[in-house]
Amino acid sequence: MTTPADKAAHPSSGRGKIDRSRLVTLLAQEDDLFASNHKRSQEFFERAKKSLHGGVPMNWMIKWASPFPLFVEEGSGGYFTCVDGHQYLDLCLGDTGAMTGHAPQASVDAIVERIKHGTTFMLPTEDAIFVAEELAARFALPYWQTALTATDANRFVIRLCRQITGRQYILVHNWCYHGSVDETFATILPSGEVGPRRSNIGPPVNPRETTRVVEFNDLKALEDALKDKKVACVLAEPVMTNIGIIHPDPGYHEALRDMTKKYGTLLILDETHTICTGPGGYTKAFNLQPDFLTIGKPIASGLPASAYGFTQKVADMIAMHTTLSDCDTGGIGGTLAGNALALAAMRATLQNVLTQTAYDKTIPLASRFKAGVQAVIDQYHLPWIVKQLGCRVEYWFRPEAPRNGSEAAAVEDHELDRYMHLYALNRGVLMTPFHNMALIAPSVTESDIDKHSLIFRQAVESLIA
Numbered sequence: 001m002t003t004p005a006d007k008a009a010h011p012s013s014g015r016g017k018i019d020r021s022r023l024v025t026l027l028a029q030e031d032d033l034f035a036s037n038h039k040r041s042q043e044f045f046e047r048a049k050k051s052l053h054g055g056v057p058m059n060w061m062i063k064w065a066s067p068f069p070l071f072v073e074e075g076s077g078g079y080f081t082c083v084d085g086h087q088y089l090d091l092c093l094g095d096t097g098a099m100t101g102h103a104p105q106a107s108v109d110a111i112v113e114r115i116k117h118g119t120t121f122m123l124p125t126e127d128a129i130f131v132a133e134e135l136a137a138r139f140a141l142p143y144w145q146t147a148l149t150a151t152d153a154n155r156f157v158i159r160l161c162r163q164i165t166g167r168q169y170i171l172v173h174n175w176c177y178h179g180s181v182d183e184t185f186a187t188i189l190p191s192g193e194v195g196p197r198r199s200n201i202g203p204p205v206n207p208r209e210t211t212r213v214v215e216f217n218d219l220k221a222l223e224d225a226l227k228d229k230k231v232a233c234v235l236a237e238p239v240m241t242n243i244g245i246i247h248p249d250p251g252y253h254e255a256l257r258d259m260t261k262k263y264g265t266l267l268i269l270d271e272t273h274t275i276c277t278g279p280g281g282y283t284k285a286f287n288l289q290p291d292f293l294t295i296g297k298p299i300a301s302g303l304p305a306s307a308y309g310f311t312q313k314v315a316d317m318i319a320m321h322t323t324l325s326d327c328d329t330g331g332i333g334g335t336l337a338g339n340a341l342a343l344a345a346m347r348a349t350l351q352n353v354l355t356q357t358a359y360d361k362t363i364p365l366a367s368r369f370k371a372g373v374q375a376v377i378d379q380y381h382l383p384w385i386v387k388q389l390g391c392r393v394e395y396w397f398r399p400e401a402p403r404n405g406s407e408a409a410a411v412e413d414h415e416l417d418r419y420m421h422l423y424a425l426n427r428g429v430l431m432t433p434f435h436n437m438a439l440i441a442p443s444v445t446e447s448d449i450d451k452h453s454l455i456f457r458q459a460v461e462s463l464i465a
């Protein structure tokens with residue numbers, strides 16, 4: 001373990017210091033190495049640029065550490081192969097969409113079987129009941145609806161909260177991410193006011209009209225924002241994950257629940273990423289009691305599907321506000337939402353893939369990953385930390401755990417991130433592009449994790465002054 005005294009003793013001693021000019025030179029070398037090993041991906045990218053804006057089918061696919069994206073041939077379990085024939089250990093897993101591992105057999109079988117018998121009817125199948133019963137058992141919320149993405153689930157739930165409370169605002173944590181939901185792209189500006197977050201594309205209105213924003217773990221700000229009783233709902237991840245893993249302070253969730261109840265605000269917990277904690281997410285593991293819960297990404301083994309659940313009390317209030325004649329034009333739903341294919345995939349995933357057995361395997365592997373990274377940090381007295389949430393692990397270029405989104409955002413180091421990612425990629429390991437995050441799939445082995453630890457060590461050694 002590195003003690004605070006150690007850290008204080010070493011910052012200027014040369015140990016633990018990253019050589020920034022060497023970083024620039026090495027990054028250029030890694031770019032060249034990547035280009036020389038991925039001729040086919042490069043050819044595809046050049047071709048793609050003529051018909052796909054930016055050369056990719058979705059704009060974020062450009063946000064990788066490599067000079068151009070890998071084109072994928074196939075994936076299986078925790079691995080995938082690119083079109084140049086290189087195999088990778090996948091620690092990104094589609095940023096949680098493939099947390100089940102790629103193409104898990106039970107889901108593939110169910111999906112193939114369902115496709116043969118029709119995929120979308122705008123009528124329910126029995127799989128829908130199984131899925132709702134299973135989600136109810138996992139998250140202790142009795143009623144469920146489905147959508148196609150976690151973004152949609154959050155959008156729909158926000159609408160419901162506004163409708164049943166008759167209130168204008170929602171509240172989110174600064175630097176949160178809940179999908180491309182207009183109300184959530186809000187931040188606390190330097191003036192202290194709420195405004196659009198950097199790069200918010202064409203906001204329909206200034207989000208200060210829809211949203212209040214407080215820092216995670218700031219109970220005073222939370223109470224100040226709720227006490228005029230104008231906030232319909234708090235939308236929160238139980239542990240922040242999208243600006244890096246930020247755990248709640250002890251007692252934060254109890255206070256959040258008490259305060260939301262006191263001021264008549266509904267509480268939505270978004271488990272889309274925190275499902276990495278266990279089969280019932282962080283909510284089950286810590287016995288949280290939200291009014292609504294949303295989840296998407298891995299629950300259909302990578303097919304588009306999401307779900308939202310709610311309490312009996314909420315169900316009664318929704319029923320009071322819904323009319324049969326207008327239920328298809330209220331802004332909630334979707335032609336393909338609840339389709340038979342997505343529900344067959346969700347059933348197979350919940351029944352056979354995202355099981356306790358899977359977590360029993362992946363969480364210890366994540367701890368092994370953490371220990372491997374920590375050993376290097378300790379040995380080189382780096383002012384870095386590594387954090388874990390279930391089967392999700394992440395290292396940070398800062399000496400202490402941040403308590404909120406602003407503290408976390410303040411230490412972004414784009415160049416160093418890019419080097420660590422590209423160095424790993426060139427040696428067969430894909431990290432998540434958004435920060436230094438690794439997610440572990442059930443088929444991954446201890447030797448895969450040790451391979452990452454070795455690569456991490458070599459990357460650090462190449463940079464130490």
Ligand SMILES: Cc1ncc(COP(=O)(O)O)c(C=O)c1O
Nearest residue numbers: 149150151177178179270272273
């Ligand atoms: C916590 C959380 N909620 C919702 C979403 C939106 O998911 P999707 O892009 O699949 O709609 C994300 C995406 O990263 C997320 O991290």
